[in-house]
Amino acid sequence: MSAEVVLQTCGLAKSFGGLTVFAGLDLSVERGERHALIGPNGAGKSTLVALVSGLLAPSAGRVLLDGRDISRSTPQQRVKAGLVRSFQINSLFASLSPLESLLLALCQRDGLARPSLRALPKLAPQIDESQTLLARFGLGAVALTPTRQLPYGQQRLLEVALAYALRPQVLLLDEPAAGLSTAQGHALFEQLATLTAGTTVLFIEHDMAIVFRYAQRVSVLAGGALLAQGSPDEIRSHPAVRKAYLGH
Ligand SMILES: Nc1ncnc2c1ncn2[C@@H]1O[C@H](COP(=O)(O)OP(=O)(O)O)[C@@H](O)[C@H]1O
Ligand SMILES: [Mg+2]
Structure with a gap:
């Protein structure tokens, strides 16, 4: 069974002046999955969501929705096309x-x-x-x-x-549990998983217990690149991820 990619970045790069946040990022999100984007503070997770939703322009590279290049679409056009972020x-x-x-x-x-x-x-x-x-x-x-x-x-x-x-075809959530306690965060994701079942969700979350419980796939952003992409189990046991990010 080959999963269908709904959202894709190809060679996506972003610099702010002299600061290169990432260069040449290839990320793919499959239709219907809850996909977590993790990485240390400052790794560029929010920047990536801003590039995908069109709030920021990339330094290079493309964003594809359903195989269609939307890199030059305005945020409003992307919402119409089904790419929606929460505020x-x-x-x-x-x-x-x-x-x-x-x-x-x-x-x-x-x-x-x-x-x-x-x-x-x-x-x-x-x-x-x-x-x-x-x-x-x-x-x-x-x-x-x-x-x-x-x-x-x-x-x-x-x-x-x-x-x-x-x-939305793809729902983008940048730390939807921000400001909540751990228990409230779990409760929110529990509801989210039920309420948005079937919708593709790309979410940023820093609580690894929540990520490993509610994500079906995980992408790890670190050091200006995509360090790994895989199932929660693959990410949990990934040597480079453990070393660079989970700290053990
Ligand atoms: N508008 C901006 N202007 C300059 N630097 C920025 C801007 N937005 C983010 N950055 C820098 O880009 C890097 C990545 O930020 P961000 O995407 O917010 O990281 P994360 O969400 O992973 O914590 C940080 O070093 C941050 O200071
Ligand atoms: Mg952020």
């Missing part, structure tokens, strides 16, 4: 309720920018879908609560829900 809730979204935030995300997805109150009856499908998503993510009871009043665990879950609402 930390900013101060604007913190003052909105989860229902309002989701409704905005869905209206934007469906090309209904700045809907007016008069258009509200026309938004019934988006309102329905928002409520379905909130129920699915276990946020139904807090649908109308200002997001900043929610526990961090629910705020992080809402961030995933907002990205998931855009029906």
Whole structure:
């Protein structure tokens, strides 16, 4: 059985002035898998996600989605093509309720920018879908609560829900459990694994217990290169990874 590659970087390179973060990175993500990107602090994990999502331009190399070169597409075009990253809730979204935030995300997805109150009856499908998503993510009871009043665990879950609402082919999550305790982080990934089952997810996470439990494949970024790529078991026992990264 040959797995189908959905996201691929070919010879991807990024430098900031004199600092080369990585040069010539070839990474592939297979359709439907939960794929972890790990590596020491400063290895370039967030930079890689920014290059893939189009927030940063590469110094060299290409990004392919479904075999199509999207290197020159804007972030919005990539979202339309199904490449969606989650963002930390900013101060604007913190003052909105989860229902309002989701409704905005869905209206934007469906090309209904700045809907007016008069258009509200026309938004019934988006309102329905928002409520379905909130129920699915276990946020139904807090649908109308200002997001900043929610526990961090629910705020992080809402961030995933907002990205998931855009029906991604590939969901990019840069430390979705940031700011959570170890137990809360596990709980978030447990939910994530169930809720996004079938969706391709590329996630960055520093807690190795979480990575080895929830990733189906792992890529290790270190020293400006892809040090290894494999199953959690292969990565756990990989000599170079143990030496360079796990520290034993
Ligand atoms: N916009 C930027 N300008 C200059 N240097 C940057 C910028 N973004 C990241 N870097 C540098 O690139 C390296 C990789 O950063 P980053 O991708 O955030 O690492 P990671 O997410 O793996 O911790 C670091 O040395 C960081 O200081
Ligand atoms: Mg980072």
